[in-house]
Amino acid sequence: MSASYSLRVNGRDxxxxxxxxxxxxxxxxxxxxxxxxxxxxxxxxECGSCSVLIDGSLVCACLVLAASAVDRDIVTVEGIAGxxxxxxxxxxxxxxxxxxxxxxxxxxxTPGLIMAVHDLxxxxxxxxxxxxxxxISGNLCRCTGYGRIMEAVWTAVRSRQVGREx
Amino acid sequence: MTGAGTAAPTTSGTELSIVTDPxxxxxxGQGVIGESVRRPDGTPKVQGRFAFSSDLWAEGxxxxxTLRSPHxxxxxxxxxxxxxxxxxxxxxxxxYDDVPGCKVFGLEHADQPxxxxxxxxxxxxxxxxxxxxxxDTARRAIVAIVVDYxxxxxxxxxxxxxxxxxxxxxxxxxxxxxxxxxxxxTSIAGDVVVEGTYEVGMQDQAPLGTESGLAVPxxxxxxxxxxxxxWLHADQTQVAASLGLPEAKVRLHLAGVGGAFGAxxxxxxxxxxxxxxxxxxxxxxxVYSREESFFGHVHRHPARMWYRHHATRxxxxxxxxxxxxxxxxxxxxxxxxxxxxATCFSTGPYKVPAVDLLGLAVRTNNLPCGAMRGxxxxxxxxxxxxxxxxxxxxxxxxxxxxxxxxxxxTGDRCITGQVVTGALPVEEVIRSxxxxxxPVLAEPVDSPMMxxxxxxxxxxxxxxxxxxxxxxxxWKNLMFSEGFDDFSTASCHLLDGVATVKSACAEVGQxxxxxxxxxxxxxxxxxxxxxxxxxTLIGSAGSTSASRQTxxxxxxxxxxxxxxxxxxxxxxxxxxxxxxxxxxxxxxxxVSRHAAAGASGTVVNVSVDDAAPGVAFxxxxxxxxxxxxxxxxxxxxxxxxxxxxAAHRAVVDVDLELGLVRVVEITTSMDVGKVLNPLQLLxxxxxxxxxxxxxxxxxxxxxxxxxxxxxxxxxxxxxxALDMPPVNVARLVEVPEPGAPFGAKGAGESPxxxxxxxxxxxxxxxxxxxxxxxxxxxxxIAL
Numbered sequence: 001m002s003a004s005y006s007l008r009v010n011g012r013d014x015x016x017x018x019x020x021x022x023x024x025x026x027x028x029x030x031x032x033x034x035x036x037x038x039x040x041x042x043x044x045x046e047c048g049s050c051s052v053l054i055d056g057s058l059v060c061a062c063l064v065l066a067a068s069a070v071d072r073d074i075v076t077v078e079g080i081a082g083x084x085x086x087x088x089x090x091x092x093x094x095x096x097x098x099x100x101x102x103x104x105x106x107x108x109x110t111p112g113l114i115m116a117v118h119d120l121x122x123x124x125x126x127x128x129x130x131x132x133x134x135x136i137s138g139n140l141c142r143c144t145g146y147g148r149i150m151e152a153v154w155t156a157v158r159s160r161q162v163g164r165e166x
Numbered sequence: 167m168t169g170a171g172t173a174a175p176t177t178s179g180t181e182l183s184i185v186t187d188p189x190x191x192x193x194x195g196q197g198v199i200g201e202s203v204r205r206p207d208g209t210p211k212v213q214g215r216f217a218f219s220s221d222l223w224a225e226g227x228x229x230x231x232t233l234r235s236p237h238x239x240x241x242x243x244x245x246x247x248x249x250x251x252x253x254x255x256x257x258x259x260x261x262y263d264d265v266p267g268c269k270v271f272g273l274e275h276a277d278q279p280x281x282x283x284x285x286x287x288x289x290x291x292x293x294x295x296x297x298x299x300x301x302d303t304a305r306r307a308i309v310a311i312v313v314d315y316x317x318x319x320x321x322x323x324x325x326x327x328x329x330x331x332x333x334x335x336x337x338x339x340x341x342x343x344x345x346x347x348x349x350x351x352t353s354i355a356g357d358v359v360v361e362g363t364y365e366v367g368m369q370d371q372a373p374l375g376t377e378s379g380l381a382v383p384x385x386x387x388x389x390x391x392x393x394x395x396x397w398l399h400a401d402q403t404q405v406a407a408s409l410g411l412p413e414a415k416v417r418l419h420l421a422g423v424g425g426a427f428g429a430x431x432x433x434x435x436x437x438x439x440x441x442x443x444x445x446x447x448x449x450x451x452x453v454y455s456r457e458e459s460f461f462g463h464v465h466r467h468p469a470r471m472w473y474r475h476h477a478t479r480x481x482x483x484x485x486x487x488x489x490x491x492x493x494x495x496x497x498x499x500x501x502x503x504x505x506x507x508a509t510c511f512s513t514g515p516y517k518v519p520a521v522d523l524l525g526l527a528v529r530t531n532n533l534p535c536g537a538m539r540g541x542x543x544x545x546x547x548x549x550x551x552x553x554x555x556x557x558x559x560x561x562x563x564x565x566x567x568x569x570x571x572x573x574x575x576t577g578d579r580c581i582t583g584q585v586v587t588g589a590l591p592v593e594e595v596i597r598s599x600x601x602x603x604x605p606v607l608a609e610p611v612d613s614p615m616m617x618x619x620x621x622x623x624x625x626x627x628x629x630x631x632x633x634x635x636x637x638x639x640x641w642k643n644l645m646f647s648e649g650f651d652d653f654s655t656a657s658c659h660l661l662d663g664v665a666t667v668k669s670a671c672a673e674v675g676q677x678x679x680x681x682x683x684x685x686x687x688x689x690x691x692x693x694x695x696x697x698x699x700x701x702t703l704i705g706s707a708g709s710t711s712a713s714r715q716t717x718x719x720x721x722x723x724x725x726x727x728x729x730x731x732x733x734x735x736x737x738x739x740x741x742x743x744x745x746x747x748x749x750x751x752x753x754x755x756x757v758s759r760h761a762a763a764g765a766s767g768t769v770v771n772v773s774v775d776d777a778a779p780g781v782a783f784x785x786x787x788x789x790x791x792x793x794x795x796x797x798x799x800x801x802x803x804x805x806x807x808x809x810x811x812a813a814h815r816a817v818v819d820v821d822l823e824l825g826l827v828r829v830v831e832i833t834t835s836m837d838v839g840k841v842l843n844p845l846q847l848l849x850x851x852x853x854x855x856x857x858x859x860x861x862x863x864x865x866x867x868x869x870x871x872x873x874x875x876x877x878x879x880x881x882x883x884x885x886x887a888l889d890m891p892p893v894n895v896a897r898l899v900e901v902p903e904p905g906a907p908f909g910a911k912g913a914g915e916s917p918x919x920x921x922x923x924x925x926x927x928x929x930x931x932x933x934x935x936x937x938x939x940x941x942x943x944x945x946x947i948a949l
Binding site for chain 1: 202204205207208209211212213214215216217218220221302371372373374375376422423424425426427453455456614616617622674675676677845846848849852853854855856857878879880884885886887888890892893
């Protein structure tokens with residue numbers, strides 16, 4: 001069964017025309033809305049590569065029916081720094097920290113982790129080591145062993161602290 | 167969208183950056199060798215703009231899907247494709263009969279059918295493929311194909327596979343390779359003898375990006391394939407052979423690679439999507455699901471290893487006997503080379519005057535096995551390090567002292583008779599790791615529940631948690647061995663201070679793109695280095711494996727840049743009327759050496775950017791490493807180029823009742839030659855260590871009678887951030903390696919080798935159990 005509907009992604013209304021209602025949000029973002037930042041590593045909610053924010057909650061886009069996200073605010077990695085499609089040169093503090101600390105290798109898990117770390121730090125500005133590890137434990141990374149990713153989180157925490165004190 | 171040299175396909179309407187932003191340099195420094203320069207592909211990767219092979223799109227594109235055998239061994243009585251053809255939107259359905267060229271493929275030996283024919287030999291073997299307008303249509307078409315199988319009893323025990331009377335699974339027989347290493351007085355017996363049989367389970371590389379690619383036919387019967395791979399040219403050769411096309415008509419382009427670790431060294435879907443694209447005349451994309459990925463690539467060989475070590479009473483090893491059986495699964499892949507590595511490095515970096523070793527790589531109806539990070543050395547390291555600890559106990563010697571007593575050094579002979587001429591700082595690696603101060607760690611009773619074994623399950627009783635410490639040492643060869651003509655090609659083009667370098671080296675996440683820019687800046691004194699796309703329009707770079715690309719393709723880029731540098735200096739020398747030998751490049755300026763020395767004469771001082779306006783300098787160079795040689799019938803010969811050593815010390819907490827393990831801390835030292843990019847090196851050390859920890863405590867593909875039981879990330883577990891402790895790097899031992907560009911050894915594999923046995927040694931220390939098998943399972947501890 002197909003239908004046309006509209007999704008609000010990164011602050012913009014996007015039309016999905018004649019889409020099968022069984023399609024996941026991940027599929028619709030990647031294949032219908034030209035937003036391939038959310039990745040498809042397991043498509044069963046185990047790896048976190050497809051993490052996006054829906055109304056401020058971190059979810060696996062592979063487990064959400066796209067049509068059920070109508071009238072919600074969807075933010076993808078392309079929009080996390082404020083742009084619509086990631087083409088903006090501006091990086092978020094978390095994105096910048098990932099680059100500075102060497103947290104990126106192959107980069108396949110990176111968009112999901114960027115989203116998970118944003119979600120954590122927006123809720124918990126000064127997390128403990130275990131809180132960070134638990135928060136990102138739904139995001140599998142096979143390259144880094146998580147060491148540089150943890151460093152990137154601390155760098156982002158510090159930069160937000162400085163921002164608050166300034 | 168067709169033909170050589172076209173732009174990469176993109177997702178429609180979105181600009182995707184495949185390669186690089188050449189201007190990204192660390193804020194401080196010059197972006198040269200030795201600095202923690204940032205990755206040039208980092209920005210698009212954190213923004214979600216980097217084009218992985220699964221992100222590609224082309225006008226009129228179809229989706230491919232693969233039908234796989236549900237049986238590990240069966241005869242195909244018939245295949246009925248009519249059901250698939252009846253589904254609207256299906257454009258192609260192909261089987262073995264549709265392969266126009268070579269019907270079999272393989273990286274070392276072409277023994278695997280492109281599609282199964284007459285028989286299937288492993289669970290998941292491709293039988294047919296489909297192209298359709300939508301991936302769901304393709305998947306439905308696959309289900310509509312009816313294959314009539316006569317189910318046969320699979321041969322899944324390698325000992326049975328090679329036993330007399332067992333029928334061959336394949337016309338080539340059931341033995342991939344028999345490898346003997348015999349040296350010294352094999353009749354000698356030690357004062358103290360320890361013996362053990364050890365097992366390593368089947369590990370999956372589990373790169374986060376599954377296999378995917380996009381094939382685009384051209385108007386001239388040729389094809390362009392955008393693919394995530396480790397070795398473009400090896401794929402090109404195999405694809406062209408099976409398509410029945412000359413290699414020039416099969417152009418491969420590296421698409422963004424979501425990790426590799428050995429899983430992408432063999433062909434998976436490459437030939438299938440090219441056949442579908444040529445058959446339909448339309449672009450075809452295929453993306454494996456995670457489940458399919460477990461069937462679609464080779465794995466780390468499961469191994470069963472018997473060892474007997476002989477030593478004098480004061481702890482000197484006098485002889486090692488061993489028999490190592492590696493289960494290669496249904497097809498050859500790289501089993502032969504994996505077995506050679508496993509056997510050559512089976513005694514560790516220790517002085518062993520006599521050996522009597524037999525290695526066997528065997529064909530079974532299990533999943534095919536081949537390359538994975540560590541390539542054979544991982545399995546035998548698990549065995550030899552268990553033996554060293556056992557020997558230390560039998561002798562009553564401290565295990566670190568025993569290792570130091572037997573440690574090899576430069577000038578010593580390997581068990582293959584080869585004298586190690588390069589750096590081999592075994593003692594420094596052992597000492598710096600073993601003697602590193604133990605970080606302050608909370609005791610189990612003082613730890614939060616989340617930090618105890620069982621973690622989020624909150625199952626552990628802290629009072630019943632026991633802590634253990636273990637140590638292990640490993641080594642491995644760098645680059646290809648046994649006489650393989652191993653080389654890499656690179657080009658450099660310099661114009662007005664902008665250098666463009668090109669190599670077919672597969673960037674799989676390791677950071678070669680960063681090093682390529684660092685090397686170019688270092689040699690040429692330029693700021694701007696553009697990396698041209700990696701493709702088969704230039705000569706081979708060889709595989710991104712065997713810890714070889716920094717040395718091989720880094721070396722090729724260095725050579726090409728040096729040739730260009732010489733051309734540039736010759737041009738400037740002629741313009742100024744000075745000798746080339748008098749010119750140097752310092753701080754991005756071409757300057758006279760004699761002026762710096764205070765001598766008189768014409769002084770040149772011009773920036774590299776302005777030295778030759780409008781004049782281009784170019785070079786293409788091939789870099790070969792020192793020749794290696796085949797091993798003789800007793801496994802003797804100079805088969806390897808270079809060696810690298812690493813050690814790990816692990817601390818674990820074990821819940822003895824539930825058999826759960828948490829790795830609390832891990833310290834490592836590593837022999838690296840020279841550090842070229844500290845941040846990237848750290849990434850290799852931490853990431854490699856994590857994969858070793860995974861093999862120690864959680865990662866195993868489970869097979870029952872050849873059928874895979876856990877092909878998903880729900881059931882095949884890899885370490886999360888909660889499973890992975892901080893990695894404490896005690897020391898990166900820098901002894902420059904002769905013959906290596908900038909003296910740097912490859913660092914990709916050694917962190918993976920000794921981490922597994924160190925963790926298992928720590929679990930033995932905590933539990934007092936023998937634990938001869940990895941991964942260690944809860945019932946190995948608790949029952």
